[in-house]
Amino acid sequence: MKFYITTPLYYVNAEPHIGHTYTTVAADCLARFYRMKGYDVFFLTGTDEHGQKIYEAAQKENLTPIELADRVSETFKKMWEKINISYDRFIRTTERQHEEVVKKVFKILLEKGELYKGEYRGFYCVHCESYVNVEDRKNPICPDCKREVREISEISYFLKLSKYQKQLEDLIENSEMVKPDFRKNEILNFIKSGLNDISITRKNVVWGIESPIEEKYTIYVWFDALLNYLSGIGYLHDEELFEKYWPPDVQLIGKDIMRFHYIIWPAVLFALNLPQPKKIFAHGWWVLGKEKISKSKGNVILPQYFIDEYGVDPFRFFLLREIPFGLDGEFSEENFKKRYNSDLVNDFGNLINRTLNLIEMKFNGYVPEGEIDESIMKISEDIYKNYTIKIENLSLSEGIEEIWKLLIFLNKYLDEKAPWREGSIDVEKTLLSVFYGIRNILIFLYPFIPQTCEKMIEMMGLEKNELMCFENINKRYAGRIKIGKREIIFYRKK
Numbered sequence: 001m002k003f004y005i006t007t008p009l010y011y012v013n014a015e016p017h018i019g020h021t022y023t024t025v026a027a028d029c030l031a032r033f034y035r036m037k038g039y040d041v042f043f044l045t046g047t048d049e050h051g052q053k054i055y056e057a058a059q060k061e062n063l064t065p066i067e068l069a070d071r072v073s074e075t076f077k078k079m080w081e082k083i084n085i086s087y088d089r090f091i092r093t094t095e096r097q098h099e100e101v102v103k104k105v106f107k108i109l110l111e112k113g114e115l116y117k118g119e120y121r122g123f124y125c126v127h128c129e130s131y132v133n134v135e136d137r138k139n140p141i142c143p144d145c146k147r148e149v150r151e152i153s154e155i156s157y158f159l160k161l162s163k164y165q166k167q168l169e170d171l172i173e174n175s176e177m178v179k180p181d182f183r184k185n186e187i188l189n190f191i192k193s194g195l196n197d198i199s200i201t202r203k204n205v206v207w208g209i210e211s212p213i214e215e216k217y218t219i220y221v222w223f224d225a226l227l228n229y230l231s232g233i234g235y236l237h238d239e240e241l242f243e244k245y246w247p248p249d250v251q252l253i254g255k256d257i258m259r260f261h262y263i264i265w266p267a268v269l270f271a272l273n274l275p276q277p278k279k280i281f282a283h284g285w286w287v288l289g290k291e292k293i294s295k296s297k298g299n300v301i302l303p304q305y306f307i308d309e310y311g312v313d314p315f316r317f318f319l320l321r322e323i324p325f326g327l328d329g330e331f332s333e334e335n336f337k338k339r340y341n342s343d344l345v346n347d348f349g350n351l352i353n354r355t356l357n358l359i360e361m362k363f364n365g366y367v368p369e370g371e372i373d374e375s376i377m378k379i380s381e382d383i384y385k386n387y388t389i390k391i392e393n394l395s396l397s398e399g400i401e402e403i404w405k406l407l408i409f410l411n412k413y414l415d416e417k418a419p420w421r422e423g424s425i426d427v428e429k430t431l432l433s434v435f436y437g438i439r440n441i442l443i444f445l446y447p448f449i450p451q452t453c454e455k456m457i458e459m460m461g462l463e464k465n466e467l468m469c470f471e472n473i474n475k476r477y478a479g480r481i482k483i484g485k486r487e488i489i490f491y492r493k494k
């Protein structure tokens with residue numbers, strides 16, 4: 001079984017901020033989850049490096065576009081390394097291989113009669129890299145970002161998007177591609193209002209892939225960028241790889257780029273006669289006082305501060321736990337701290353500290369032997385079922401809520417049994433059971449906070465690879481277990 005997952009390719013005009021990190025951490029969580037289920041996973045991410053926007057951003061910094069792209073794509077890679085993103089391939093749209101695929105696709109579509117030459121007259125928003133309709137031609141502003149737009153009138157190649165109107169409607173209405181479901185109507189209404197063919201070359205944009213037919217044209221940056229999902233998995237250059245993984249199982253995007261992904265992208269795939277992605281999930285935005293967090297709004301939140309202050313995993317945890325995946329959410333340090341103190345310090349950190357301390361104190365660091373309490377095995381199994389459903393459904397924060405049911409159960413169990421009290425009975429069984437309950441929790445949490453789970457499993461005296469497979473839920477180990485060196489992982493923040 002295979003699982004192919006992608007993130008958008010991030011523009012290299014901005015360093016990675018919370019927004020980019022969000023999509024990528026969510027994709028990482030899913031990639032890890034499916035690997036643990038035994039799937040053969042391919043996780044693709046990377047950077048989008050062509051187009052007028054990047055060209056102008058480079059000019060502002062007195063750099064050539066490729067110098068800017070080299071520098072910023074490196075900062076993305078470093079950030080992903082820092083926060084443990086387990087991608088299989090990082091693609092840059094300036095790579096030769098990608099450029100060749102884009103040119104080949106262009107030629108194929110031309111030969112198939114899917115493209116034609118015509119004149120584009122209209123408006124273009126450089127910020128959104130998008131052809132837009134304006135309300136007031138005298139004072140043209142972008143309907144999405146409200147910036148000034150440019151009027152262009154040039155000969156270009158068009159993709160016959162209008163031809164696919166009906167097929168797109170059917171696809172959106174009758175498949176599971178658009179997720180969450182509540183996004184369907186908005187997209188359908190847009191399609192039903194009528195689709196125009198779309199210009200996929202630019203005459204006066206120098207920073208782009210040259211058209212293979214006429215060099216004076218470069219290829220429209222969105223057409224170029226969307227094709228990464230094909231070129232990054234071997235299309236037209238590594239058939240075996242491509243056959244193995246196509247189509248994408250989950251493509252994560254932010255709601256800002258839905259039209260490109262729900263309309264242009266599937267139309268290109270129709271034109272190429274390729275199977276459609278199974279799910280394209282649009283998540284919401286992190287906002288600050290209702291404003292989207294973005295470089296252009298000047299309100300970026302850089303991950304580094306939270307990583308330094310709280311750690312990589314609390315940061316990953318907050319992103320995935322705080323808001324239901326699909327909706328918008330307010331990013332504030334106050335919320336971050338609350339989550340950190342209540343969920344990670346109180347519920348989670350304390351449970352493991354208390355349990356390991358008791359095993360150390362009462363049994364010299366050896367996990368007692370005997371029977372595991374049935375109730376803990378049972379609740380672990382039930383939670384595994386629900387947790388799997390939630391995550392497969394991409395309800396990531398609800399997946400964490402399921403895990404917390406077990407955490408809360410174990411904390412309560414430990415409080416009630418009170419194995420620290422003089423004369424309490426079943427001390428062995430209690431500690432052994434909680435020990436295995438925690439081990440189950442670490443397996444469940446591994447896709448979300450891998451580094452912490454690795455540290456904790458070592459503190460428990462077990463091997464890291466015990467974490468990486470759901471079949472180990474409720475597994476018993478033979479022989480005596482001696483717990484490892486303990487340390488406090490989450491410190492309360494004032």
Ligand code: MSP
Nearest residue numbers: 008009010011019023048225226253254285286293
């Ligand atoms: N380069 C295009 C995508 C091409 S995909 C073939 C692009 N890049 S971007 O750098 O602007 O990144 C967009 C993505 O970053 C969004 O779709 C979303 O996944 C993420 N986010 C950027 N800001 C965000 C928030 N404030 N909140 C959540 N995610 C947002 O568009």
